Amino acid sequence: MGQYKVAIIIPVFNQWALTAGCLRSLREHTPDEDVQVIVVDNGSTDETAGACGMLGQELFGERFEHLRLDENINFGPGCNLGASRADADFLFFLNNDTLLTTGWLPPLLRAFEVRPELGAVGPLLLYPDQDRVQHLGVTFTPTNHVTHLYHNFPSTHPVVRRERNLQAITGAALMIPAGVFGQAGRFWEEYRNGYEDLDLCWKIRSLGLTLRCEPESRVYHLTSQTPGRFNAESHNSQVLARRCHGAFYPDMHLFAHADGYELRLTSTLTANIVCVRSEGETKDFGMERLWAEVIAEPLWEAGYERLLDFFFKQGMWEAALDVLQLQQSYFSTEKVVTGLARVASRLGDAELLTNCRNTFEQLREEAASKDIPRKFMALQRWAEKTRDEVLLEVCRRLSAHHQARGV
Structure with a gap:
């Protein structure tokens, strides 16, 4: 047993x-909790060096420690150092670009009480401006591209509260029993500010434990505020491929299917989750009702198309731009880019028009790549080998679409 219940690193x-x-939000929303707070200062050159210790002591007293380092040893080693100084049953790794909310801690601790097989859990991370989802779990597309499940969804949407086991969760806000962290080998220190969390999650699952997001715990995340956050992307990808080859598998289509959606692939094998509704159910919807339905169910692709058809016919180009920008945050298709280009031309927005042309050319080049057929065949073989009927249906839909277009 540690001196504290939770060490926040x-x-x-x-x-x-x-x-x-x-720190102030942590103190405000964790007033009486049994927590230790450890800030690992990776050689900061701004006010952090002089101000952090003073503020921490003011807010948390003897429960606070400011570990001041002479140089930046990066995220993973910094977290490991903080963990080595912790005296708690649970470790909670937290980015500094976060704001805690009322009642954030009890649901995370309760998750371990009710699920003995749980290895790590994260809170629901939200963007602070519109209460939309930044992170409720990592998912892998059919081509094994890493992305956030239901990114930018309204926090009130039913799928946000659904329970699901995950292959990975973000290290931006991650709680783990101290013993499990040691068993999993801590954060692998070869990474440079990226993919350490994926590696750790793989090691946790290798112990036969599960990963979850707890939507009752909510934290606002400003996301990737550290300068140079993605400078080592290539290096980190190589390390992950070497260490975790075969550790992750496509699961986005499974989540979509379980939640009543369809996953569709574009000609570049980009994955889009789509809500399909019957025409009879929605044919009498007027413009205001269509807007409300699209806001409530952002994956209803046909809803966007009907709104755009109305706005294009009425010459309401600003309204059409609002629809397209929202649609683009959920669907990456040539059709959306074409619509944006049409609106940009009408509005005289030269910068947007140039961006659309560049994006369109990029999509066309990707679609014409010889790698696309090879990747698609490999995807089909994997689906057949694993007897993944949901993914096989995704492949059949794309094949039928290409046949209908004579591709």
């Missing part, structure tokens, strides 16, 4: 305003 590098806001 916050690795930081500069960005003192973010760290101060995070």
Whole structure:
């Protein structure tokens, strides 16, 4: 048993305003909890060096520790160092670009009480401006591209509250029993500020434990505020491929199917989750009702098309732009880019028109790539080998679409 129930470990590098806001929100929304707070300062050169210790002691007293380092040792090593100084049953790794909310901690602890097989859990991460989902779990597309499940969804949507086991969760806000963290080998320190969380999640699952997101616990996340956050993307991808080859498998289509959606692939094998509704159910919807339905169910692709048809006919180009920009955040298709280009031309928006042309050319080049047929055949073989009927149906839909177009 540790001295504290939870040790909250916050690795930081500069960005003192973010760290101060995070600490104050932590104190406000964790007033009486049995927590230890450890800030690992990766050689900050701003006000963090002088101000962090003072504010931490003011907010948390002897429960606070400011580990000041002479150089930036990166996220994983920083978290590991913080964990080595922790004296708690649970570790909660937290980015400094976060703001806690009322009651965030009890649901995470309760998750371990009711699920003995749980290895790690994360809160629901939301964008602070519109209460839309930033993270409720990592998912893998049919081509094994890593992305966030139901990204940008309204936080009130029913699928947000649905329970699901995950292959990975983000390290931006992750709680794990201290013993499990040690058993899993801690964060692998070869990574440079990226993919450490995927590697750790693989090791946790290798122990026969599960991963979840707990939607009753909510944290606002400003996302990727550290300068140079993606500078080592190539290096990290290579390390992940070497260490975790075959550790992750496509599951986005399974989540979509379980939640009553369809997953569809574009000609570039980009995955889009789609809500399909019968025409008879929605044919009498007027413009206001269509808008409301699209906002409530952002994956209803036909709803966007009907709105755009109405706005195009009426010459309401600003309204059409609003629809297309929302649609683009959920669907990556040539049709959306073509619509944006049409609106940009009408509005005289030269910058948007240029962006659309560049994106369209990129999509066309990707679609013409010789790698696409090879990847599609490999995907079909994998689906057949694993007897994944949902993924096989996804492949059949794309094949039928190409045949109908004579491709």
